[in-house]
Amino acid sequence: MQRERWRLRSVDLFVQSAVSHRPGNNGGNNPLVHTMEHHLLHQIDLTIKHGEWVFLVGSNGSGKSTLARLLAGLGHARVTGDIARMEDASFAPLVAQNPEAALVGMTPEEDAILLLEQLAVEAGEMPKRIDAAMRIVGLTDQMKQPIAQLSGGQKQLAAIAGCIASGADALIVDEPTAMLDPQASAAVMAALRELHRTGTTVIWVTQRLEELQEGDRVVSMKDGRIKFDGRAEQFYSRDNANVGSPCEEAGLDAPYVVHTVWELQRSGIMLDPPMPLTASSLAKAVNSYAKQPACS
Numbered sequence: 001m002q003r004e005r006w007r008l009r010s011v012d013l014f015v016q017s018a019v020s021h022r023p024g025n026n027g028g029n030n031p032l033v034h035t036m037e038h039h040l041l042h043q044i045d046l047t048i049k050h051g052e053w054v055f056l057v058g059s060n061g062s063g064k065s066t067l068a069r070l071l072a073g074l075g076h077a078r079v080t081g082d083i084a085r086m087e088d089a090s091f092a093p094l095v096a097q098n099p100e101a102a103l104v105g106m107t108p109e110e111d112a113i114l115l116l117e118q119l120a121v122e123a124g125e126m127p128k129r130i131d132a133a134m135r136i137v138g139l140t141d142q143m144k145q146p147i148a149q150l151s152g153g154q155k156q157l158a159a160i161a162g163c164i165a166s167g168a169d170a171l172i173v174d175e176p177t178a179m180l181d182p183q184a185s186a187a188v189m190a191a192l193r194e195l196h197r198t199g200t201t202v203i204w205v206t207q208r209l210e211e212l213q214e215g216d217r218v219v220s221m222k223d224g225r226i227k228f229d230g231r232a233e234q235f236y237s238r239d240n241a242n243v244g245s246p247c248e249e250a251g252l253d254a255p256y257v258v259h260t261v262w263e264l265q266r267s268g269i270m271l272d273p274p275m276p277l278t279a280s281s282l283a284k285a286v287n288s289y290a291k292q293p294a295c296s
């Protein structure tokens with residue numbers, strides 16, 4: 001059985017922000033400042049095992065990044081409830097939507113070296129780790145190129161390469177493809193799927209639901225709460241009255257393939273498997289439906 005990487009029980013998270021008020025006419029010019037507490041996460045129950053791949057989805061402001069930062073151990077927040085991390089778990093680096101803020105080296109290679117230096121990795125160990133990480137993300141040819149000359153997708157891959165070289169057993173990526181074109185997005189997805197195949201736990205925050213594949217685990221959030229935790233196929237499952245899939249309840253628009261399946265269901269066409277998620281699996285399911293003997 002896989003060991004647990006994170007276990008959160010009844011976790012609530014609060015942050016404080018400064019609020020300033022201009023006093024009235026007779027109150028002088030100095031603004032009054034007081035702090036206000038915001039309750040951002042509510043009763044989070046979540047277990048993630050070593051080696052799992054989890055898509056964390058939800059509409060804007062639903063709390064995805066807040067939860068991602070909490071899992072990465074970042075931020076200054078008041079947290080109540082119970083959070084357990086396994087003792088042998090390494091730190092889990094978080095790669096954000098815009099990687100430029102996190103890239104400090106002049107080249108992808110130098111950036112990885114600086115990160116490994118921070119982690120006190122021996123100098124003799126570094127080239128092996130960095131070469132392997134660049135190979136996984138497909139940046140071997142660009143690793144000595146100035147970061148300023150890389151495309152957005154290559155910068156994202158450079159940030160991910162640094163995390164891979166660090167040897168972290170888990171990686172959290174927050175909307176890594178939000179600013180990328182389909183080709184660069186596919187390269188980032190392929191690099192992380194490969195990393196996952198070799199045992200790394202991956203938490204992928206996204207609003208692009210077409211990135212989900214059959215069998216993927218989906219955790220969806222709304223108003224700071226987890227509303228759904230299950231397989232992608234169930235996420236799109238409507239009830240008998242043809243409404244109310246967890247995806248729609250989260251306020252998200254399903255991919256085109258799923259809309260097509262819903263339309264087929266509305267016309268009484270039930271596919272097997274019932275919820276294909278890619279164009280090719282939809283075509284396959286429609287093909288085998290068409291080959292079924294007609295009912296009289």
Ligand SMILES: Nc1ncnc2c1ncn2[C@@H]1O[C@H](COP(=O)(O)OP(=O)(O)OP(=O)(O)O)[C@@H](O)[C@H]1O
Nearest residue numbers: 015017038040058059060061062063064065066067
């Ligand atoms: N430091 C803060 N102080 C006050 N409110 C905050 C703070 N950080 C986040 N929030 C609020 O918490 C809510 C959740 O924010 P969060 O960034 O986690 O959402 P998200 O699901 O990642 O959204 P998006 O998809 O837009 O990035 C939002 O309403 C946001 O305004």
